[in-house]
Amino acid sequence: MRRILSVLLENEPGSLSRVVGLFSQRGYNIDTLTVAPTEDQTLSRLTLTTHGNDRVIEQITKNLNKLIDVVKVVDLTEGPHIERELMLLKVKANDLQRAEIKRCVDIFRGQIVDVNAHAYTVQIVGNSDKLDAFIQAIGDADILELVRTGVSGLARGEKSLRL
Amino acid sequence: MELLSGGEIVVRALKDAGVKYLWGYPGGAALHIYDALFQQSDVQHILVRHEQAATHAADGHARSTGEVGAVLVTSGPGATNAITGIATAYMDSIPMVVISGQVPREKIGDDAFQETDMVGISRPIVKHSFLVKDATEIAATIAKAFFIAGSGRPGPVVVDIPKDVTAPNHRVPYEYPEKIKIRSYQPTVKGHAGQIKRAIKTLLGAKRPVIYSGGGVVLGDASSQLIELARSLNAPVTNTLMGLGAYPGTDDQFIGMLGMHGTFEANTAMHHADVILAVGARFDDRVTNTTDKFCPSAKIIHIDIDPTSISKTIAADIPIVGPCDRVLQELIDQLGCSDDSQDESAITEWWTQINEWRDRHGIYTKPRHDASEGNIIKPQDVIRSLFNVTGGDAFVTSDVGQHQMFAAQYYLFNKPRRWINSGGLGTMGFGLPAAMGVQLANPGADVACVTGEGSIQMCIQELSTCTQYGLPVKIINLNNQALGMVRQWQDMQYSSRYSSSIYEDSLPDFVKLAESYGHVGIKVTHFDELEEKMAECFSLKDRVVFMDICVDRSEHVYPMHVAPNGSMRDMWLSKTERT
Numbered sequence: 001m002r003r004i005l006s007v008l009l010e011n012e013p014g015s016l017s018r019v020v021g022l023f024s025q026r027g028y029n030i031d032t033l034t035v036a037p038t039e040d041q042t043l044s045r046l047t048l049t050t051h052g053n054d055r056v057i058e059q060i061t062k063n064l065n066k067l068i069d070v071v072k073v074v075d076l077t078e079g080p081h082i083e084r085e086l087m088l089l090k091v092k093a094n095d096l097q098r099a100e101i102k103r104c105v106d107i108f109r110g111q112i113v114d115v116n117a118h119a120y121t122v123q124i125v126g127n128s129d130k131l132d133a134f135i136q137a138i139g140d141a142d143i144l145e146l147v148r149t150g151v152s153g154l155a156r157g158e159k160s161l162r163l
Numbered sequence: 164m165e166l167l168s169g170g171e172i173v174v175r176a177l178k179d180a181g182v183k184y185l186w187g188y189p190g191g192a193a194l195h196i197y198d199a200l201f202q203q204s205d206v207q208h209i210l211v212r213h214e215q216a217a218t219h220a221a222d223g224h225a226r227s228t229g230e231v232g233a234v235l236v237t238s239g240p241g242a243t244n245a246i247t248g249i250a251t252a253y254m255d256s257i258p259m260v261v262i263s264g265q266v267p268r269e270k271i272g273d274d275a276f277q278e279t280d281m282v283g284i285s286r287p288i289v290k291h292s293f294l295v296k297d298a299t300e301i302a303a304t305i306a307k308a309f310f311i312a313g314s315g316r317p318g319p320v321v322v323d324i325p326k327d328v329t330a331p332n333h334r335v336p337y338e339y340p341e342k343i344k345i346r347s348y349q350p351t352v353k354g355h356a357g358q359i360k361r362a363i364k365t366l367l368g369a370k371r372p373v374i375y376s377g378g379g380v381v382l383g384d385a386s387s388q389l390i391e392l393a394r395s396l397n398a399p400v401t402n403t404l405m406g407l408g409a410y411p412g413t414d415d416q417f418i419g420m421l422g423m424h425g426t427f428e429a430n431t432a433m434h435h436a437d438v439i440l441a442v443g444a445r446f447d448d449r450v451t452n453t454t455d456k457f458c459p460s461a462k463i464i465h466i467d468i469d470p471t472s473i474s475k476t477i478a479a480d481i482p483i484v485g486p487c488d489r490v491l492q493e494l495i496d497q498l499g500c501s502d503d504s505q506d507e508s509a510i511t512e513w514w515t516q517i518n519e520w521r522d523r524h525g526i527y528t529k530p531r532h533d534a535s536e537g538n539i540i541k542p543q544d545v546i547r548s549l550f551n552v553t554g555g556d557a558f559v560t561s562d563v564g565q566h567q568m569f570a571a572q573y574y575l576f577n578k579p580r581r582w583i584n585s586g587g588l589g590t591m592g593f594g595l596p597a598a599m600g601v602q603l604a605n606p607g608a609d610v611a612c613v614t615g616e617g618s619i620q621m622c623i624q625e626l627s628t629c630t631q632y633g634l635p636v637k638i639i640n641l642n643n644q645a646l647g648m649v650r651q652w653q654d655m656q657y658s659s660r661y662s663s664s665i666y667e668d669s670l671p672d673f674v675k676l677a678e679s680y681g682h683v684g685i686k687v688t689h690f691d692e693l694e695e696k697m698a699e700c701f702s703l704k705d706r707v708v709f710m711d712i713c714v715d716r717s718e719h720v721y722p723m724h725v726a727p728n729g730s731m732r733d734m735w736l737s738k739t740e741r742t
Contacts, residue, residue: 017283055478062471
């Protein structure tokens with residue numbers, strides 16, 4: 001099952017490599033990974049998506065907690081949560097295609113953030129399914145390149161991951 | 164506040180961390196620290212002959228005392244040579260701090276001479292690591308390193324220090340922190356009360372209980388609590404390879420080691436148990452055999468300080484995270500005031516069954532020597548003789564292979580921290596340097612290194628260190644002229660095709676070799692001289708003695724789990740007999 005884990009991490013050199021190393025060392029999967037400092041400059045917040053059965057996810061959570069640099073770990077998928085991912089996508093846009101792609105972008109509430117004579121650069125924000133759906137939707141268009149940030153997420157309500 | 168150079172701070176912080184002995188090897192990036200060492204006498208540095216030995220020696224010190232071992236090496240090859248020893252300590256949860264020199268800060272990343280990314284290379288085999296960027300951070304970092312290494316589930320910590328950070332011309336105020344607090348690191352100090360209650364109920368309801376205790380009981384100094392609990396439950400106790408000595412080996416309730424080369428009664432009792440109390444053990448693959456077939460009718464209570472050890476390979480029914488001594492004490496206390504009581508007739512019946520298994524022994528209770536085979540020495544009898552001569556009270560280190568298993572089976576350890584071996588990583592070459600660490604930390608004690616002619620050659624250069632520092636360890640070399648355990652597997656699984664496991668005529672004369680270092684060499688070839696020569700060995704209190712003992716080349720270690728696809732109770736009991 002797919003899980004979103006949120007990790008508060010000491011903002012120290014090498015701390016990210018410990019997290020990534022743990023996954024490769026123990027044969028766990030990382031599907032997406034995003035990390036940046038928080039409002040507290042001594043802490044980074046890392047969000048990763050992974051998949052595995054309950055036993056594996058439990059071990060992942062426990063092993064993350066065991067890392068000295070990890071302050072807190074929470075599995076967002078255990079409760080109601082919001083997840084977002086941002087995708088930038090450069091797509092060939094000539095003649096008739098231009099209107100069709102624009103329509104599609106509007107339907108997905110995305111934006112065209114760069115334009116030239118032969119291509120659009122499109123920005124879409126949403127959960128990962130929505131991003132996948134957009135790629136499906138413009139199926140015939142010629143995608144020149146595509147980049148996704150990976151998932152970020154927060155628990156709904158007042159629950160928060162902090163010191 | 165006192166102003167000190169970075170090099171001086173390293174040494175002073177080691178002293179303030181309680182280090183008496185620092186095992187190491189100098190080199191360019193560590194020279195400022197070595198110069199500071201030269202100018203003081205609080206921390207004694209011991210020069211080994213290879214950095215691997217420094218880590219094993221510090222490891223032996225740590226295992227035998229419970230203190231944090233300390234190592235100092237230089238950058239590059241010094242650091243990489245230490246890696247095997249760090250991994251050994253990591254696998255067995257041994258507290259150790261390894262300080263490595265690093266190239267100067269501005270050269271990091273340039274592929275400078277003797278540069279290696281020590282923090283990167285060691286990352287998967289350390290509990291934590293630090294790269295010190297400034298002289299003002301050295302003392303606090305070393306203090307943190309010792310705190311992390313020795314607390315919670317212990318383990319090795321690397322502190323990598325660039326050369327310019329230790330430079331003598333840059334002096335900064337020295338302050339060793341009195342208290343250490345790390346917001347992201349708070350080991351559990353107490354077991355969960357509700358889980359302990361459930362455990363009590365389950366233990367008292369057990370008809371066929373077994374206590375399965377591991378290295379965590381030794382590391383957590385929980386031996387006395389383990390004994391008290393086992394006595395009050397009248398439950399059989401089996402120890403893992405790492406746990407030997409935590410429960411007295413000569414006690415009636417002790418049913419021997421379990422696992423791949425465990426006793427028939429321990430493995431069979433585990434298989435039939437209805438409740439297993441696992442304490443400080445981690446259900447290692449060398450214990451469980453095939454996990455799907457592991458102890459089919461047992462409820463499992465698992466006490467461990469490290470939550471990741473719980474339900475990793477075998478799911479626990481009642482997990483209890485906490486230090487072994489504390490949790491066992493709580494169990495003992497609550498056992499006294501529980502309303503439930505044991506089914507004593509079931510326990511009696513269980514013991515009758517276990518004693519029946521005991522009588523069908525898979526290991527030999529009488530001398531293994533058989534006069535009809537001539538004067539040949541069986542390796543098991545060497546260990547028995549070692550036990551007799553040392554009164555069962557020696558520190559025994561070992562290398563890895565058949566000799567290790569024979570020592571584990573036949574030397575009945577009655578105290579924790581006496582059996583010092585590389586259980587997890589299985590590091591050949593561990594025994595001799597570990598024995599040096601034990602000997603230095605326990606002056607006057609009998610320290611025996613049980614080894615084989617294969618393992619001993621992996622760190623044999625340390626005979627020179629023994630000479631320099633007067634470390635009178637006794638080397639018990641079970642010489643069968645082959646890599647015995649490899650050959651055993653080749654006998655059992657590869658139709659005796661001895662691929663690269665035989666030394667032919669290439670072995671040195673170990674007696675002369677020992678003598679060339681200034682030690683005593685004794686060769687033993689006949690069974691009838693074994694006991695006498697063993698006694699002679701241990702009568703030479705102040706000398707290193709190398710006992711080169713020619714043993715039966717065809718001997719196998721039994722019992723041995725049937726693998727793959729076997730359960731706990733599936734064992735070979737001899738070359739021809741299996742359960």
